[in-house]
Amino acid sequence: MAYDKFNILKSTVVPLSSENVDTDQIIPARFLKATEREGFGDNLFRDWRYDVEGNPKKDFVLNDPTYSGKILLAGKNFGSGSSREHAVWALYDYGFRCVVSSFFADIFKNNCLNIGVLPVTISPEFAEVLFKAVEENPKTEVEIDIDQQTITLLSTGQQESFDINSYKKENMKNGFDDIDYLLNIKDEIITFTEQKV
Amino acid sequence: MEKKTLFDKIWDAHVVRSVPGGPDVFFIDKHFIHEVTSPVAFLNLEKRGVGVLYPERTIATPDHNVPTVDQDKTIKDKLSRMQVERLRENCEKHNIELHDLGSAHHGIVHVIGPELGVTQPGMTIVCGDSHTSTHGAFGAIAFGIGTSEVEMVFATQCIMQTKAKKMRITVDGELGNGVTSKDIILYIIAKISAAGATGYFVEYAGSAITSLSMEARMTICNMSIEMGARGGLIAPDETTFNYLKGKQYAPKGEDWDKAVAHWKTLKTDDGAVFDKEYHFDGNDIEPMITYGTNPGMGIKVRGFIPTTEGMEGSNKSSYLKSLDYMGFAPGEAIKGKKVDFVFVGSCTNGRIEDIRSVAAFVKGKHKADNITAWIVPGSREVEKMAHEEGLVKILEDAGFELRQPGCSACLAMNDDKIPSGKYAVSTSNRNFEGRQGPGARTLLASPLTVAAVAVTGEISDPRDVF
Numbered sequence A: 001m002a003y004d005k006f007n008i009l010k011s012t013v014v015p016l017s018s019e020n021v022d023t024d025q026i027i028p029a030r031f032l033k034a035t036e037r038e039g040f041g042d043n044l045f046r047d048w049r050y051d052v053e054g055n056p057k058k059d060f061v062l063n064d065p066t067y068s069g070k071i072l073l074a075g076k077n078f079g080s081g082s083s084r085e086h087a088v089w090a091l092y093d094y095g096f097r098c099v100v101s102s103f104f105a106d107i108f109k110n111n112c113l114n115i116g117v118l119p120v121t122i123s124p125e126f127a128e129v130l131f132k133a134v135e136e137n138p139k140t141e142v143e144i145d146i147d148q149q150t151i152t153l154l155s156t157g158q159q160e161s162f163d164i165n166s167y168k169k170e171n172m173k174n175g176f177d178d179i180d181y182l183l184n185i186k187d188e189i190i191t192f193t194e195q196k197v
Numbered sequence B: 001m002e003k004k005t006l007f008d009k010i011w012d013a014h015v016v017r018s019v020p021g022g023p024d025v026f027f028i029d030k031h032f033i034h035e036v037t038s039p040v041a042f043l044n045l046e047k048r049g050v051g052v053l054y055p056e057r058t059i060a061t062p063d064h065n066v067p068t069v070d071q072d073k074t075i076k077d078k079l080s081r082m083q084v085e086r087l088r089e090n091c092e093k094h095n096i097e098l099h100d101l102g103s104a105h106h107g108i109v110h111v112i113g114p115e116l117g118v119t120q121p122g123m124t125i126v127c128g129d130s131h132t133s134t135h136g137a138f139g140a141i142a143f144g145i146g147t148s149e150v151e152m153v154f155a156t157q158c159i160m161q162t163k164a165k166k167m168r169i170t171v172d173g174e175l176g177n178g179v180t181s182k183d184i185i186l187y188i189i190a191k192i193s194a195a196g197a198t199g200y201f202v203e204y205a206g207s208a209i210t211s212l213s214m215e216a217r218m219t220i221c222n223m224s225i226e227m228g229a230r231g232g233l234i235a236p237d238e239t240t241f242n243y244l245k246g247k248q249y250a251p252k253g254e255d256w257d258k259a260v261a262h263w264k265t266l267k268t269d270d271g272a273v274f275d276k277e278y279h280f281d282g283n284d285i286e287p288m289i290t291y292g293t294n295p296g297m298g299i300k301v302r303g304f305i306p307t308t309e310g311m312e313g314s315n316k317s318s319y320l321k322s323l324d325y326m327g328f329a330p331g332e333a334i335k336g337k338k339v340d341f342v343f344v345g346s347c348t349n350g351r352i353e354d355i356r357s358v359a360a361f362v363k364g365k366h367k368a369d370n371i372t373a374w375i376v377p378g379s380r381e382v383e384k385m386a387h388e389e390g391l392v393k394i395l396e397d398a399g400f401e402l403r404q405p406g407c408s409a410c411l412a413m414n415d416d417k418i419p420s421g422k423y424a425v426s427t428s429n430r431n432f433e434g435r436q437g438p439g440a441r442t443l444l445a446s447p448l449t450v451a452a453v454a455v456t457g458e459i460s461d462p463r464d465v466f
């Protein structure tokens, strides 16, 4: 499904420094029973966010009103484990458009790019700078410029560039997904299949 | 001529076109689907007004959320029932082969694919499930995809993928007594970490790998994803061909000879270059178990939980958080810890060989009183064989409870949940927080180690239990 176009994103940041956050934490399996892609944001980080009775856990960052924003600043190896795209739906649905980390799991990153959440990989050093800045001032803003492929800590001007291939970049900027591309070359695919098989 | 790896050979043969500055349009030979990651893909397909291009290339089965008791009755849980019903409707509407609950080949998608002979060397295989890497054991490129990609495969039989980097892991030497392929993979992941192969496709090689059965090879490839790899594969050989011969979807007669001739070319050329290589000695591997909340946190069953020495910052806090969840302390021995549940099953170790090894171990013994022991066959076929070979009787006499096929407690989407705070030693592949139920504490191990734990009621080395 198409998603909102991504251009320049200027936002405060929600910090989640835990390492190796797997998709079972982002959205536990028992919430995957839907047959439609709606409402996953409510169960984002369900077991970290709520106790068994469904009461918000005070010490979890999404329950802390100090922090908000469209950018999730995550720890190393974010999104490992299950290939469930529901994890990204939950992030998007909750309101995140961008996840920043020094290391992403593969399938998760792919899934992000397919549904319009921008994964931004930065150096571990810059990640540390950002975590510190947000801790010191939760209102601090970060700017992601997809065209320039830069991420900037606005309070100090510190900046890093990030990688994204030109094809995916155009897709993100236009809100396109891969399936549009594939459907356009369907004849070529059919020819390939006939010759190959 | 250019030297190619096995991965290169299969990959390059499936590229329809390369997008400049972008991914490859990658053709998919076989597509497996299940009830959880397919409904939204079907829905979106309909919204676009597009059909399934090659329905004969897709095979379906409900496995993730199905109950493992009373499978002949209506599913009680409303949401699960809806997903399974939706799968039936979608398969019917789009002409997709479905191995439904109760049918002869129902089971976990990664167990039935090989069993039916659908999985073959040289193929590209995807499924909306990360353990699709299992099928790499046949010398196929097989990996998990997201729901958007499931939709792409329906619509165009292709996805857009950037070719992964190449890694080879060679394990030579011989495995000691009580050491299984599950120990090999837990050992490798512990060595290179849960993120150590991210961005890579792994080829496993060496005498400790090639001497394994197909079932044991599948266990290894299955867990490739647990070190971050896109997938893992093993070059096909006589073991592979013997396994496939005569299977329902395997080529027959002349076609078989032709296929085997082709399959024999599917190996890495001498001198082909990998981006990264690891070598391990099979003689160093011992029965393994995990103590933390990712599969990289594994040690010898006879070993000690690492201390925090050398750790700092978020690395240390994440480590302590993980141990806290597990109720363990740094530096402790893992052996002797009390356990509440054992689970034998999943696409990692729910095949007939696994059940045979557990049965052989517990024969004439009984599970400890504090243990609840579940055995969940990976498929109906496995279940049937277990009955025919008398294994079910042995296991039931030992106090194990046999359930019907499905993913079951591997991800606890159905009722098979480990209660909060309880310890389960499981043959599955993930020990994430809450993976086997909210608050559940999972330790991953081989079927043999699990059998030893069942009998003693505590973490034990199978070599110590007679």
Ligand code: SF4
Pocket (backbone or CB within 6 Å): B063, B064, B108, B109, B110, B129, B131, B346, B347, B348, B406, B407, B410, B411, B428, B429
């Ligand atoms: S058995 Fe577990 S790992 Fe395998 S497909 Fe089912 S849920 Fe996934």
